[in-house]
Amino acid sequence: MPITDPCCNAPDRVALRRDHFAPRALTDFALFAAPVDLTEEAFRGLRDAGVIALKIFTTAAPPNREREFAGLAWPDADAQMTVLRLAARTGLIVFVHAEDEAMVAAATRRATYLDPSDARTHGAARPPEAEAAAVASLLTMNMVAGARLHIAHVTSRLTVDVLRRFRGSSDFSAETCPHYLSFTEDDVARAGVCARINPPIRGAADRAALWDALADGTLSHVTTDHAAFAPEEKAAREGDFLQAPPVIRGWKRWCP
Numbered sequence: 001m002p003i004t005d006p007c008c009n010a011p012d013r014v015a016l017r018r019d020h021f022a023p024r025a026l027t028d029f030a031l032f033a034a035p036v037d038l039t040e041e042a043f044r045g046l047r048d049a050g051v052i053a054l055k056i057f058t059t060a061a062p063p064n065r066e067r068e069f070a071g072l073a074w075p076d077a078d079a080q081m082t083v084l085r086l087a088a089r090t091g092l093i094v095f096v097h098a099e100d101e102a103m104v105a106a107a108t109r110r111a112t113y114l115d116p117s118d119a120r121t122h123g124a125a126r127p128p129e130a131e132a133a134a135v136a137s138l139l140t141m142n143m144v145a146g147a148r149l150h151i152a153h154v155t156s157r158l159t160v161d162v163l164r165r166f167r168g169s170s171d172f173s174a175e176t177c178p179h180y181l182s183f184t185e186d187d188v189a190r191a192g193v194c195a196r197i198n199p200p201i202r203g204a205a206d207r208a209a210l211w212d213a214l215a216d217g218t219l220s221h222v223t224t225d226h227a228a229f230a231p232e233e234k235a236a237r238e239g240d241f242l243q244a245p246p247v248i249r250g251w252k253r254w255c256p
Helices: 011-021 039-050 077-090 101-111 119-125 128-145 157-165 178-182 185-191 204-217 231-235
Strands: 053-056 093-097 148-150 172-176
Touching: 011 039, 011 119, 039 077, 039 148, 053 077, 053 148, 077 093, 077 128, 077 148, 101 119, 101 128, 101 178, 128 148, 128 157, 185 231
Parallel strands: 053 093, 093 148, 148 172
Antiparallel strands: none
């Protein structure tokens, strides 16, 4: 994935990564990039550099991480449509972290009045309807754009319902992750911020819906979702579900 400082968003940075890892790799790997320039020339440059897909977020860059998210954060729907159109022209898959920026921003403002040590506060700040709304918007746009679109880390029964309603409307797929299939918000409450991740782990009904979606093919992949933060960074925000870094630091090792 392209989140580094600086972001992997240009052919020379793709080459730097490839040349660094290729001699050391013990298994096959492939590279993603972020589309910092929304032009066909830029997309073709990334494709020709060897990336297999592009990654974008429908949310804004986190504060003080703008270099890492340069080319990743596209909260504006018109820009998202441009990404899908250019990806369709150049044959690149688009992976999307889908949460509606305006809804997340408003929910986060409201959540500042809640107890930051309560795991439910994180879920309130990034509600399932923000995920479902972003996915519905992307799938609507892709009916016109015709890209190969992949929805990353689905967490909620609302989003599963949206995916089913759009089935067959364009070339798209969707995934979930082991933590969303294995745990619920109650587990997060017991574990603390070591289990805080974006989008949040949700309730038992959401978990059951994800299993059903795997069974009927609505979700076609179960994937890992890596984010690199040091243990010290996580520990520094203990008890603060609004500010702790969004990464699970090894459930069995870090969590009760």
